[in-house]
Amino acid sequence: MSDPVTRIAAKGDGLTEGGQHVAGGVPGDVLAADGTLVRGPHHVDPPCRHFPQCGGCQLQHADDAALAQFVSDRVSFAAESQGLVPGTLTPPHLSPPRTRRRATLHAARLGKKLVIGFREGGSHRIVEMTECHILHPRLFALVDPLRKLLASWGGKLAADIQLTLVDTGIAAEIKGISAENLAQTEALLDFAREHSLARLSVDEGFGPEPVWEPEPATVTLGGTPVSFPHGAFLQPTADGEAALLSAAREWCSGHGIVADLFAGLGTFAFALAGPAKVLAAEADRGAHLACQAAARASGKPVHALHRDLFRDPLTADEISKFGCVLLDPPRAGARNQVDAIAQSTASRVAYVSCNPQSWARDARRLADAGFRLAELRPVGQFRWSTHVELASLFLRD
Template identity: 55%
Template sequence: MPIDEDPIVRVAARGEGVTQSGRHVPLAAPGDRVFGDGSLMPGPHRQVAPCRHYPQCGGCQLQHLDDAAYARYLVDRVEGALKGQGLDASIRAPYLSPPRTRRRATLHAERRGRQVHLGFTQAQSHHLIDLDECWVLASELFALLSPLRGLLAAQLPQSGRIDVHLALVDQGVDVVLHGRLGEGLAATEALTAFAQRHRLARLSIDDSYGAEARWQPEPVTITLGGVAVPMPAGAFLQATADGEAALIAGVREAVGDAPAIADLFAGLGTFAFALPGKVYAAEGAREAVLALQAAANAVQRPIFTEHRDLFRRPLTVAELDRFGAIILDPPRAGAREQAGELAGASVPRIAYVSCNPSSFARDAKTICEGGYRLDCVQPVGQFRWSTHVELVAAFSR
């Protein structure tokens, strides 16, 4: 090896390659060789990025990695977070969602002269990348981008930017436009005509006062565990259907055959509807709780809901001990308060679903200090080629 050669040995949390000497190199892959003059020799784990917008588009950060290196990155993120808290666990091979399967996304739109640009923002910038192609969005979502540019060309003001939230639901594509658009009868008729022409499931406008449906020919639902659940506009949905299935499989394995389960941060019921037996579902978002309960009532499932802020009012030890298993699926901040209560509980099994290895590891340490064992962790790469890492972990007492 030349004296000035420094090989890339891993990928850091933000996606840079890290050399043996600790140097961070943007867009480098494990096995690449970096020389003293800054030049780089590609290694065995580098691939040609499939998308023409990479690496400018911030929607992806890791398209230059092959699947083996991307999977290793996911494992390293989880392993590093756990080691930072003094924990060790069996980490399984990651599940990777295929390209072009993302069923929800929030894009941005802005006017530039007579044209409207629509896409993700550039990495570490507010500059908007106008998408001509996308290797992560489901084809049904990407097919709407060009028509949406035409609609927004007549609706957007001369300056400013709006967010465009897209989601695949049972009836087709659900669209929420966040921001101020044109007013008056002509603008309203144009929105309705667009929704009809493209057979949207729903078209809503949220001008900071909440989403208002402007077109909804029938109730919008998302099927979870075989049950059609009412879908509030802009509600949380797992990024890919197959990634959701991988998380559900991990949760089922973790909770086993417990006859009564508490699903905390339950959302619309992604896990509640996938489980047999009695389920108590707690969620802080009121619309989600109402949708979950309505769906459970319609099919007579033994799911009992509570509108509860689990950050301010976590389940107590006495409440937790009524169940045979607990499921946690908190937002990125984790569940510090609830983890503290779990540490003192005697419930035999816990499934923890996370989208942030750092907050997960912090909470896992608290739970383990209470006498639980972290049995295994299953990473899930739903956000293909991004630095976003999801996982499901199993704890037992």
């Protein structure tokens, strides 16, 4: 008896009407009685030759309609798991191919060959990258030159390479190598100069140290140039960032003083500042100092606060002073801070999340305190990935 695939499950496999999980299944496919998968109208040929071995993508076999449904389902099912129904569930936003502006690649010497790319799913094995449909073209253009650079390095090599597209080019950080002589130092400088890098840093195990940075690397957030510290968080695509900022502006504008919690470099704070005054609270010292310096230099009404909101959340009394509270916590969520929000007199909360499960737990706490989930916006910045983000608005009368 055939069993139709009705949706894509959280880890990327197809789920049939009969409850079976099928690798590579998408809605519209049919699991035949003999166990074979019959393709449906939403099953497409993957654009990349490295799929499915490369762990950078899990869903290249799904068309845009199936991808959009997956992103929407992940978010709406998370809400339903806590008994929450949004007043409005917007159509999901999907970032286009080749727009990822940050990524971490891996490099290793295998015999006489130097391989570089993403790892296989659930493995340390590196897939040799010869094409990529998610990386921004400027990042991908650096892969082959990096391969040639690292191939000249002596000894056994295993390195992680973090690439980020910033205002003045690419900030590259290589962890796992060291320049042990003048020739290697000159090779790094020549590489950075030839490819017009914004910054090239090397981490020998004691933290990244710049070897090339002709001028301070910055990212522009809300029209404000902000220094880009090593390891700082940046939304993975400019397109996805714009979608999240659109929600934040719509929900927070015109509501007086705004609290931006887990503010990072100030992605939301600088977009919302003026005429609103914004408190930007962040635990990471490098990000806090970058936000603070940019606020002072730009004159924007952003007050940067260095505070660990996991251990020392804003209190209910402090939260009650703000017209709108925006939070964008790490994947673990914001349990303690949400508890304080629930106990405050706040009536408007914009919650941005990269983890629907932890968000749903926090959302339930807000609902128990009298908030209603007014709007839910699914966002798929990590195209062809099972990683899903969202923006949500909670209101309390």
